[in-house]
Amino acid sequence: MTERHEAEGLAGIAATSLVVAAARAAEQHRDDRLFEDPFAELFLRAAGAEGTATGADDTATGDEARLLIGEGMRTFLREMGDQPAVRTAYLDEQLLRAAREGCHQVVLLAAGMDTRAFRLHWPEETRVFDVDFAEVLRFKLRVLEQAGATARCDHRPVPADLRRDWPAELRARGFSAREPTAWLAEGILYALPSTAADALLQQITSLSAPGSVFAADHIKGSPALDSAIAAMSADLVDSWQSGPAGALDAWLAGHHWTPRVDSLATVVGRYGRPVPSVFDARRSDTSRGWLVTARRGR
Numbered sequence: 098m099t100e101r102h103e104a105e106g107l108a109g110i111a112a113t114s115l116v117v118a119a120a121r122a123a124e125q126h127r128d129d130r131l132f133e134d135p136f137a138e139l140f141l142r143a144a145g146a147e148g149t150a151t152g153a154d155d156t157a158t159g160d161e162a163r164l165l166i167g168e169g170m171r172t173f174l175r176e177m178g179d180q181p182a183v184r185t186a187y188l189d190e191q192l193l194r195a196a197r198e199g200c201h202q203v204v205l206l207a208a209g210m211d212t213r214a215f216r217l218h219w220p221e222e223t224r225v226f227d228v229d230f231a232e233v234l235r236f237k238l239r240v241l242e243q244a245g246a247t248a249r250c251d252h253r254p255v256p257a258d259l260r261r262d263w264p265a266e267l268r269a270r271g272f273s274a275r276e277p278t279a280w281l282a283e284g285i286l287y288a289l290p291s292t293a294a295d296a297l298l299q300q301i302t303s304l305s306a307p308g309s310v311f312a313a314d315h316i317k318g319s320p321a322l323d324s325a326i327a328a329m330s331a332d333l334v335d336s337w338q339s340g341p342a343g344a345l346d347a348w349l350a351g352h353h354w355t356p357r358v359d360s361l362a363t364v365v366g367r368y369g370r371p372v373p374s375v376f377d378a379r380r381s382d383t384s385r386g387w388l389v390t391a392r393r394g395r
């Protein structure tokens with residue numbers, strides 16, 4: 098099967114992985130980029146201008162990465178501004194720090210087109226597990242293989258549905274709950290109802306030895322966000338759920354983690370980027386966003 102055909106299998110929520118890739122591809126074209134992701138653009142090229150299920154009606158004009166992004170996706174990304182780039186840079190730092198401090202296992206939940214296994218300089222002996230739907234991982238790995246990309250760690254793809262018994266799939270690929278783990282939930286918490294977010298964190302916690310780290314981003318929905326998503330696809334608006342109930346710090350503390358929560362507005366400032374339109378507190382209809390890192394005591 099060609100990548101184009103595989104990408105056509107990326108419907109609904111799976112196709113959102115290509116939207117994040119589009120944001121990272123755009124960042125890669127900036128002189129002042131916050132990270133390197135030379136692979137993001139390859140996914141867009143492989144998917145083709147019309148190959149996504151995001152409702153993008155690409156006009157195939159423009160240059161470089163923009164050429165591959167449809168008008169709806171462009172509108173969404175404009176509204177999201179620097180959120181995807183800043184969260185990527187922030188989470189890169191948190192994961193590398195955790196790995197250097199002894200988490201030799203890194204689990205990227207709902208990994209999508211995350212290429213951290215290929216682009217970050219991991220300490221020796223780091224195992225990076227990518228968990229996502231089989232078709233998402235198949236598409237990603239095919240593109241990376243054809244680009245001659247080499248993993249900078251012991252990379253272990255884990256095809257699994259997070260609503261099923263994904264811990265069994267993880268263990269089957271060599272994960273050990275006795276060793277500390279750095280977990281990442283990026284671009285996924287807000288796609289979960291609060292009960293599913295609780296269940297996911299419970300599973301993560303039960304697999305987390307002392308010294309483990311949990312990192313995530315979260316966004317509270319809003320009319321401004323809904324209309325940005327609707328510009329891509331009306332169907333995707335419904336995939337936006339509440340995520341964890343209540344405040345993130347209380348949620349994590351309630352599951353025996355010690356959290357540090359930063360507001361997106363603070364973090365974008367730290368990276369020298371403006372507050373994105375969807376998170377602009379001067380508007381009454383906007384979202385709030387956070388980045389979080391939490392630890393399990395030794």
Ligand SMILES: C[S@@+](CC[C@H](N)C(=O)[O-])C[C@H]1O[C@@H](n2cnc3c(N)ncnc32)[C@H](O)[C@@H]1O
Nearest residue numbers: 111113114117207208209229230258259283284
């Ligand atoms: C917005 S993308 C984020 C991808 C990646 N974390 C990133 O930030 O680049 C959401 C990802 O969640 C994955 N996903 C959604 N529901 C899932 C489920 N039930 N099981 C596994 N993966 C899921 C999708 O396939 C998609 O790759």
